[in-house]
Amino acid sequence: MRLKSIAQSLRPQRAGVVYALVILVMALVVATSVRHQPGYLSVVNISNILGQAAPDAILAVFMTVVLISGNFDLSVASVAALSGALALKTIDAIGTAPAVGIALGVGIAVGLANAVLVQKVGINAFIVTLGSMTAIRGLVLIALNGESVTAQSQSLTTLDNTILKVPVAVALVIGLGLAAAAVVRFRKASSSESPPLDGYFVALVAGALICLIVPIAVPAMLRQSLPVWLMIWIGVAVSVGLRFLVVGRNLYAVGSNAEAARLSGISVSWYKMAPFVMSAVAAAGVGLVYAGRFNSLDPNALTGEELTVIAAAILGGTSLFGGSGFVGKSVLGTVILFTLSNGFNVLNLGSNYQYVVQGAVLIAASAVYMVAAKSPSRKGAAPSPSSTVAVDQAVEQRESVDVHG
Numbered sequence: 001m002r003l004k005s006i007a008q009s010l011r012p013q014r015a016g017v018v019y020a021l022v023i024l025v026m027a028l029v030v031a032t033s034v035r036h037q038p039g040y041l042s043v044v045n046i047s048n049i050l051g052q053a054a055p056d057a058i059l060a061v062f063m064t065v066v067l068i069s070g071n072f073d074l075s076v077a078s079v080a081a082l083s084g085a086l087a088l089k090t091i092d093a094i095g096t097a098p099a100v101g102i103a104l105g106v107g108i109a110v111g112l113a114n115a116v117l118v119q120k121v122g123i124n125a126f127i128v129t130l131g132s133m134t135a136i137r138g139l140v141l142i143a144l145n146g147e148s149v150t151a152q153s154q155s156l157t158t159l160d161n162t163i164l165k166v167p168v169a170v171a172l173v174i175g176l177g178l179a180a181a182a183v184v185r186f187r188k189a190s191s192s193e194s195p196p197l198d199g200y201f202v203a204l205v206a207g208a209l210i211c212l213i214v215p216i217a218v219p220a221m222l223r224q225s226l227p228v229w230l231m232i233w234i235g236v237a238v239s240v241g242l243r244f245l246v247v248g249r250n251l252y253a254v255g256s257n258a259e260a261a262r263l264s265g266i267s268v269s270w271y272k273m274a275p276f277v278m279s280a281v282a283a284a285g286v287g288l289v290y291a292g293r294f295n296s297l298d299p300n301a302l303t304g305e306e307l308t309v310i311a312a313a314i315l316g317g318t319s320l321f322g323g324s325g326f327v328g329k330s331v332l333g334t335v336i337l338f339t340l341s342n343g344f345n346v347l348n349l350g351s352n353y354q355y356v357v358q359g360a361v362l363i364a365a366s367a368v369y370m371v372a373a374k375s376p377s378r379k380g381a382a383p384s385p386s387s388t389v390a391v392d393q394a395v396e397q398r399e400s401v402d403v404h405g
Contacts, residue, residue: 016365017316017332024336028343040346043220047228053338054227055286056305060312060330061231061238062279067313068242069275070255070322071118074129076283077305078136079110083284084291084301085143088151096155100288107284110136111277119272133306141299148298156292158226165223168215175211178204200243203328227289231331234282239327251275256323311358312337315365336361 025041032040039045059076066073083103091099110132117128182204214221242248253261254271262268291297314320315336316329337358344354 017329017336020315020361020365021332021336021339024339024343028339028346031343031347035347037346040343043218045342045346046221047224049335049338049342050228050231051225052342053334054225054231055289056309056312056338057231057331057334058227058234058282059279059286059305059309060316060334061235061327062275062282063309064313064316064318064325064327064330065238065242065251066275066279067318067320068251068255068322068325069272070258071125071272071275072129072310072320073114073276073279074126074306074310075110075114075132075136076279076286076309077302078133078140079107079280079283080287080290080305081140081297081302082106082136082143083287084297085140085149085287085299087156087288088149088291088295088297089143091151091153091155096153103288104281104284107281108277111280112273114280115273115276118276119269137303140301144297144299146299148296150296154295156288157295159289159292160225160227161292162226163223164226164229168219168222171211171215171222175208175215178208178211182208199326235327235331242327252323254322308337309334311362314362 029040032038059080063073063076083106086106087099087103090102114125114128114132117123118125182201185201185204242251250261250266251271253264254266254268258268258272261271287302290302312333313325313330315333316326316331318325318330340358340361341354343349344357
């Protein structure tokens with residue numbers, strides 16, 4: 001039973017993004033070796049990929065939360081651009097803290113506007129966020145007057161340039177903790193009251209191996225930029241919250257079946273609106289990171305990044321129809337896209353074919369998920385707890401009403 005549960009977690013529809021990343025990296029390693037180029041898996045190159053992917057990966061984490069709720073947000077890149085532009089434009093005059101406050105305030109305002117228009121007014125999320133994306137991009141052009149902005153203050157550069165190193169002992173302790181959690185979870189799997197081993201057990205094992213092997217084999221990898229650590233910390237925190245907290249289970253329930261969730265007493269409006277605000281605030285924070293990267297921003301900055309973020313979530317297997325998605329896989333999807341881009345640059349293939357390959361990879365990944373989901377073995381599979389919690393709660397609620405009414 002244990003091995004069967006683990007095998008199900010390793011099927012293409014659940015772990016396809018991991019297989020895709022491994023195959024892609026292996027292909028690039030072989031290609032660079034054949035061309036007698038420096039090793040692709042060098043610490044410098046891996047750090048470059050992670051550093052480039054980190055801001056988009058943070059956006060992908062919260063985009064996944066929005067998608068799980070049953071909506072999506074096309075305005076994140078424009079919000080990031082406006083927040084970064086306003087911060088750079090005002091930081092010299094009013095100081096760092098007020099400028100950052102203005103940037104985050106933009107995120108809160110746009111997130112609330114999107115949430116109210118979608119959930120309270122009832123306008124389709126695609127139309128609302130497409131409109132806000134276009135309008136906010138216009139505000140960026142107005143704010144910058146069509147010209148690039150550069151700040152004298154170097155405060156924002158610390159967001160992107162700060163390097164943090166995790167001590168080897170700390171990494172090993174974390175690895176041992178993850179390994180212990182995996183062992184405990186494995187032993188409890190035989191209990192009828194315990195859920196079967198799933199992807200989170202596999203993630204525990206993978207995390208333990210990484211934290212135990214990397215500090216010993218490649219300790220230099222423990223020294224990364226602040227955005228990379230933010231990507232990891234935010235990804236882990238949101239993933240744990242979605243998995244183990246009531247808020248996370250309710251979010252899956254709302255995205256899977258909003259009416260059943262409402263009947264069970266869940267505040268559907270709150271769970272539909274909060275992800276918009278979270279996504280916009282995260283976009284504002286990412287805008288500050290982009291602004292600090294070069295301490296400069298042009299009016300066309302981040303144009304099209306919203307499509308990259310959505311593509312990363314889709315590569316991770318997140319459903320566009322709500323109720324399904326894992327932030328860890330979305331982060332890996334982002335890494336795949338930036339690994340492709342990095343590979344084209346390393347192999348000097350140019351960018352002409354890059355978008356063609358990325359589009360083909362996206363379609364192929366979606367096809368794998370769809371075919372695997374429609375396979376005969378999946379049709380008879382039991383639904384996941386996250387997709388049935390609202391229905392179960394609704395039934396209990398209705399039975400209680402029948403008994404006491």
